[in-house]
Amino acid sequence: MKPADQLAAFVQDGFRAGHSAEELRDALGRAGWSDPEIDSALAGWSDHGLRLPVPRPRPSLNAAEAATYALLFFALLSVTWNVVALSFWLIEIWLPEPDSRSGYGTARSMRWSIAVLVVVLPLFLWLQARTDRAARANPGERRSPTRKNFGAVTVFLAALVLLADAIAVVFAFLNGDMTLQFLLKAAVVALVAGLIIAWFRSFLADD
Structure with a gap:
């Protein structure tokens, strides 16, 4: 699995488990991920207080x-x-x-x-x-x-x-x-x- 996919899966699971974006950011930072990598992973999802990860729109190729x-x-x-x-x-x-x-x-x-x-x-x-x-x-x-x-x-x-x-x-x-x-x-x-x-x-x- 690519690092970006690992991060995306972790963020999705983290939101599902009820963790906030700041908690996930702190955990990823302590694990050694760089700020740009963390920002990119978090930018793909949003919780909006739903306790459910909501995907943000991403560019696609056509x-x-x-x-x-x-x-x-x-x-x-x-x-x-x-x-x-x-x-x-x-x-x-x-x-x-x-x-x-x-x-x-x-x-x-x-x-x-x-x-x-x-x-x-x-x-x-x-x-x-x-x-x-x-x-x-x-x-x-x-x-x-x-x-x-x-x-x-x-x-x-x-x-x-x-x-x-x-x-x-x-x-x-x-x-x-x-x-x-x-x-x-x-x-x-x-x-x-x-x-x-x-x-x-x-x-x-x-x-």
Whole structure:
């Protein structure tokens, strides 16, 4: 039996025997269990004075939910990548630099990004609305480990992009390569990453 299962069984039996949470905490502490382990075990049950352990809701894994969030993550990456790429090309057209090159390749790439956005953006918006509706209809969805992992990975990657963007700006300044075109591109990256962090950090909250 795993240590976590041992603790869960002990806490359940302790509540059934009429012991309080503090009594169980003291007994487990004297037995050598750490405070985080004790807190986790006690958090799974409540007595409410019933002399009967009442299970608290716990996160659960769901294959369909995992597939939905995986598709949502793919759609998010596709949308953000192509929004940024399209913004870069438009900036280069509006603010060309002396040594810049544009032509058929750029036009073809812009058409590809537009095509991706036309197809994937509605999918992303639909998936986002679907997960939001599910979370509103059932608050227990907010405890989903899949939802939290999706939010954590998304916010983490967006934070890394912000950090890399800031490093690139500082490097360009020190290297004497700072131009208006570069600053606008850096601003686009920072804006997109900041919006992602602001929106998806709510996925890390329980309610």
